[in-house]
Amino acid sequence: MDGLLRDGEGAERVLIDPAHETPLTPFREASADQVSQAVASAASALPIWAATLPTERAEVLHRLADMIARNADDLARIEATNVGKPLSQARRDVGRASDYFRFYAGVCDKLNGETIPLGPDQTALTVPEPVGVTAHILPWNYPISTLARGVAPALAAGATVVAKPSELTPFTALEVARLATQAGLPDGAFNVVTGGGEIGAALAGHEGIAHVTFTGSTATGRKVMQAASSPVAGVTLELGGKSPVIVLEDADLDAAADGVVRGIFFNAGQVCAAGARLICARSVHDALLAKVAAKAHAMGFGDPLDDPHIGPLISSGQLARVEGFVARAKAQGLTCVLGGARVDRPGFFFPPTIFADVPTDAEIARDEVFGPVLVTHLCDDAEDALRIANDSPYGLVAGVYTRGHDTALWLARKLEAGQVFINGFLTGGDTVPFGGVKHSGIGREKGLAGLSAYLAPKSIILNHARPT
Template identity: 65%
Template sequence: MQTHPDYPQHLAELPHNFIDGVGQTGAGKVRTLRDPATYQVIVELADADRSQVAQAVSSAGHALPVWSDTAPAIRARVLFRLAGLIEAKAGELASVEALNVGKPIGQAKRDVQRAADYFRFYAGCCDKLQGETIPLGPDQTALTVLEPIGVTAHILPWNYPVSTLARGAGPALAVGATMVAKPSESTPLSAIMLAQLGLEAGLPRGAFNVICGPGEIGEALASDNTVAHVTFTGSTATGRKIMQSASKPIAGTTLELGGKSPVVVLADADLDAAADGVVRGIFFNAGQVCAAGARLICARSIHDALVKKVVAKAEALTIGHPLDNPDLGPLISAQHLARVEGFVDRAKSEGLTCAVGGHRACPDGLTQGAFYAPTVFTNVPAHSEIAQQEVFGPVLITQICDTVEQALDLANGTAFGLVAGVYTADITHAMQFARKVEAGQVFINGFLQGGDTVPFGGVKESGIGREKGLAGLAAYSAAKSIIINHRDAS
């Protein structure tokens, strides 16, 4: 296939790593990045090695007193400028994100705008991080001041590189901390571009570093003795390794891990609205979303009617090259395609009913692409692998309930607890479900229709800590207590 006419230009000119305000060629393995829609080579980059990890952390450490002592109002101006530069470069950033990740360009543009919005939101917080006074009596005054935690590490996923980076970098930089980001080895391009824009916006050299490479590089970063906090988004298995690595420097951790999110639809729900929410929740970004609504749990009386609507909408989704803005782009890689296909094949071998999809897709002219058709399995037993494990692809399962209590039991019946949704006209049932479901975020009558100023994070094997909104500032700041004794010495 010929190069797509909207391919971003000059990718070969990007630095491989960004350390102390300077682009560096990696000293590690040379990695080939490919367009997952065509398997065509995009660019080759060299990974960082462990010495460059240490260099990046050292650079962040040297920048820490410079940035933390910068007046909050000045820090705010820098982050506001960074938000503006992201918006000015939005077209280029979105094209790179779409091509590198494989997500439709419309979704990539939304992610870039979200990145700008994160920096703008946290810029507004810089001069509002206030301490408190604590009454101890007439002879003492106690007060707290919020200080930056120190050097922070941000280990990023491949499905939302630019927006996930911004949601951690924004609050870290706002409180005066400095950072080293380690993007996924599959999708490092937008992170490097953002670091360059940060320097242009006025961040001091070393405040925002990017090192690229595989998991070993992330583990080396998390275990560096200078790192005070590690923020990680990715699989539960890798999250456990990151926690172990972070135990070496006794660093704090924020972990946003896997999910198998339930969407419950009760008999009195608006079926059209529910079908729209279910389809959006599982097929957005080809299902490669931690919060994807992978389990549809619905009342027996409406199951077949709702499945019919969902299947019809799934069949109508367009599939194609991400720069052509289809509904679904490719999966991230041929390896991930094989993983998703393995889940589906094993489900079929169990005798489960596949109502639609269940096979690779091949849009016109894209025979080498990692495309998978939107897939729905119906009436899946709760113990089935495909009901319990995160597929991370465009694969939905349905389960049937006869009571609200049974729906709740099914919703809580996995090791995960990231997001949940419920559709019902009965607000009492909705609130009972929201209070009792094991999830960090619950949507009522509008799955994944929220905002990035709302705290986000999971329970159980979906992680620890909260990101987004004002809650996102907590991980990057530490309260210092100061007690003044002013008794009369005489």
């Protein structure tokens, strides 16, 4: 905070390398007092950063984007080791972080207001102002890219930031904050506090916070929303998912298999948007399942720095969670056609696992596993597929594979999801608005839509008499 790296005053935490089950660098978490200090630091920097000319804000964010790109190799190795994701995926995340800052740098001098016609004796105009000090509570599965997708638009809007990375994955957030100071961001404009749930609650409920952006589970999102009600702060919540991928009988099965495998096994299935439910036409189910299983079976494990297909799960607790879901599904008599037991090697590895023809009311079909576990459902036609897809408390993303454009667009309009991919699951860019409906969240991030949370338009109405 205040542009300086300070030791935490809370409990000491020793992180575990998920690929080897060995200790990483120990560190001390922040205290509740340090959360207040960080918010005060951001509040003191707010008038300075908000008054900085838009073109100058853009220059700072462009420099930060360049610095992240120049340090990409080091940042990717830190991310891969800490999270356990394959190095190529970590490099992609670092590149996305740089791109977020570059995209929003280009927006700084384009945040225009508007005039509103009220008649000849009045002039109304709006002025976009930064909302204030913003809190960013981050997940462990995409630490650096999720940090950037919230912090970059906040800074572009002229707001200031206090970020809390997951207690499991703090390192790249601290490094980006250090680079931001070097890039010329005013001291206090970008603060990072480390710690677990208590620190997150203290930050979300702090009276100095104007907006809270949170990515994580639906259960924790509810707690964040409750905490944010104390300062009457706005919230952006990107929460859980159980995303459907619909494959109809006229689909390109090879393309569908590629999309399904990528959608559920990328990052070891630890993705909010993971395509965990394959809803497939009866006539092509077995053929598609064979293709998906063959691709999944060929995926190898290994040290993340060696860039395997699949890295470990984040922790022993997450491994136990996934194992529990799979064991209960087996005990219920569900058919496991691939995987189903942890990998016999050091590290928190779990293989691609598929349950076929699963009842739609089964626990493993309804609850978010957050691991490399796919379930399949059979459907009779597009309407049946839609019914199954929407029968979920979640609504983050969805996928559709069909050669029928009319059918695809009909499904896209009817699916209860914030984002729908047609014939290419999870292939959209980071300039496209992203967010969920139902239990998957509130608000949108990415693209120009991601700015709205950090701006408070002020309306000014000027009454003027006609000249005499």
